[in-house]
Amino acid sequence: MSDGPILIFDSGVGGLTVLREARVLMPDRRFVFVADDAGFPYGDWEEDALTRRLVELFGRLIAAHGPIACVIACNTASTLALDALRAAYPQMLFVGTVPAIKPAAERTRSGLVSVLATPGTVRRQYTQDLIDQWATRCRVKLVGSVALAALAERYMRGGFVDEEAVLTEIAPCFVEEDGRRTDIVVLACTHYPFLVNRMRKMAPWPVDWLDPAEAIARQAERVVSTLGTRSISGDFDPAFFTGGEPDFATRRIVHGFGLRTR
Incomplete structure (x- = not known):
């Protein structure tokens, strides 16, 4: 034992x-x-x-x-x-x-999925391989946030975050195409769930935020x-x-x- x-x-x-x-x-x-x-x-x-x-x-x-x-x-x-x-x-x-691309592809109804991650995760071939393996029937948008992890760290320490700064980081996740809208955002960084309530508040429409924890x-x-x-x-x-x-x-x-x- x-x-x-x-x-x-x-x-x-x-x-x-x-x-x-x-x-x-x-x-x-x-x-x-x-x-x-x-x-x-x-x-x-x-x-x-x-x-x-x-x-x-x-x-x-x-x-x-x-x-x-x-x-x-x-x-x-x-x-x-x-x-x-x-x-x-x-x-x-x-x-x-790893980014929760497989469950996102399984759950989406609109076929529009965004992956919110650090720029490094967005650049990785590993991430693209997950899309090629599991999400070929979806349109997956990769959004590399430079500032969101640091915003989450500051929020956890101080209890305050600039909501407009959060909106700036998450706005590219929201796509409208042929009458469809993004319905799932994969939180591909373990820092991001700390800000998910602020993300919900600032989002232009409701989505399912996939927490990897x-x-x-x-x-x-x-x-x-x-x-x-x-x-x-x-x-x-x-x-x-x-x-x-x-x-x-x-x-x-x-x-x-x-x-x-x-």
Whole structure:
């Protein structure tokens, strides 16, 4: 029986949405949350440099925390570096995050789907391959948002966001064509669900916003289901930030998710 934790990793606090769902599905598991805030935002990185950073960083994280599995709760990191991580650490179980294009294609009635993501995720061949595999009968619009992840981070820390700035980022998702309208927007970044209520408010018409968190957590549950269980302890699960001790607002956020920063 393994008593190692499940490591949930993101560039910022967006991965907390995945942690929340994972705890519901796996209440008998321990978790470690790691945010690479020193590298945030990943969209500013050159791809080879970011891949090298992630491979080196996970070597240290695996050695430090002894996880039974690592959940990459970040579309950019997953679509870029998941294969490199699996090659570098073949004994480790990795669960990645990919845009929910398949379920969007299955649910859409209008045939117009938008994928709201970081520019890096939009550029990946992996994303185009998902469209070619699962959504050939749909028109999929890829929308690369430069600012939305940072807006979500600021909203989580300060409780305020410029709604007009949110509208500017999501407006390209809404397409009208031959009497049809976009009816599904895939949230292809784990930060975005924190802003979904503001997105609903500012949207020009109602759509189904696909949150990836539950699907990621379910895949993690499937992956670790054969590895044994561990009774939950009374202590808080830890959160670590690569940039050092987080500020007060960030500590408040992670404490609200039942994590400790020391």
